[in-house]
Amino acid sequence: MELRQLEYFVAVTEEGSFTKGARRVRVAQSAVSATIQKLERELGLPLFTRDSAGIALTDAGAALLPEARALLSAERRARETVDQVRGGLRGTVRVGTLVSIGARPASQGPIVVDLPAVLGRFHVTHPLVTFRLRTAPTGSAGHLAAVAADELDLALVCTREQPGGVRLHHLGSVRLCFVCSRRHPLAEASSVRLEELAGETFIDFPIGWGNRTLTDRAFAGAGIARNVPFEAADQDTALGLVRNGLGVALLPRSGSEEEGLSVVDIEDADLDLPVAVAMPGDRRPSAATAALLTSILRAAGRRPAALSRRR
Template identity: 40%
Template structure:
């Protein structure tokens, strides 16, 4: 049974005959009659009594009538639902992020996106890089901000934009390094460190930096929340490497690393060269076209095209 056949059936009912129905449907009468005959053959019953001068519904036709109306209404509703999503009157998009994201003010960008597309529901997931990567591959996320542990993304993922974040050493106020304002990584061997949880983009970047400089860090505490890390540094338990905006927002001394200059790459990634979800496409376009962070935003710069 085809929607087209039901539409032809309803046209005969509403127009009172095959000739008028064909004219209303903009097809020849023979084609409309064939369509209705095929429907009757499929249902195993005549739908119209054709013996008189006027076409009349049979009992089978009267039984089909409310069902045909409901099915056609459902088809129209389905088209409207798809059109609404395509036009972003409604929809859903899921995005993941590393906890220490600073190159983009994600809450502000999502607020702006919501203002433009208020009917689109946005789901946000904060997790480790590995967890976000698997969620992208499994289709649980449309987009994610990652800090890859290496020069490229895992197979099957595409980079839509990249940023570079500067890392600094934060210390408690009054720490000897705070007055200096800068240091070498090799001079930090006697410092106690607070580390972020394993598997995060920040931990990976710091681990690579320490390995490159052959620094054996003495880790006194490791945490899973960046705010706790900042509070522990403020309390004097140790020092830590963080993106510069985190230290500046916390009001802690930010000691610049003179050599090598530490940093990490952040990537806005997805599963394919272009998302299939219309809401994800709209969010991607918004995020990659967003202005660089400036006044009132966390530090960063316009993303490089992926």
């Protein structure tokens, strides 16, 4: 078994097809297919089912995947450690990002940390480090699972949970407020209570996103059922729906104070959404990952702590 075979196997699995997997590793699809077929012959079992609907992991493939990722991560860390001897940080950092965390034209600054600015400064200082940025359709829940599975080196997440296999570095918090159109009956209120929002039509982020989890729990704790017919994966889309009278939302004040909208504090619910950097809790990060974490923490006004292997 060769590391190259495992690299192709993981790429095809994560990209969902041989074509996309081959594009990721920059090798002809025929070569990737032949390499994985050779691996299957060596193991004596098929790793994928292949049909007109696409590919899927077999039981053998699912069992191999975490071991393959662990071996590739170990090889990558070993190579990066040796690279340090040659001088300068090198390697690739896989980063999970949040759509709404960053500088917004309509706000006075970043919500918590301006990740694009951090990456830009880091690239100037460490040009030999490359990034692979990834969003998750399932939001913070997806990023936390990817970090635990060693698919990401670090990720920005919004969560109050402390999942197993993940270490969180707190960056700050975002307070969610009631956002409605100027035509809404509560638009001029100084503050509102959750019970006043019963019966409203809500626009919210998809299930799995940190702010959706926070708001769902707040309303469930108050015994209020919500109607959420609209889901939006970014703040701008949610604000557009609110502005056009299609519903109300709970969103950060920063970036929501726009013409045609009212932002009102909620007085009877804990709606502070923690923002953190998630990293594997049982593996020492590469030098490049540790340096990037330090840059993110400093940008958020946090003091970097020593990183050590945790078991």
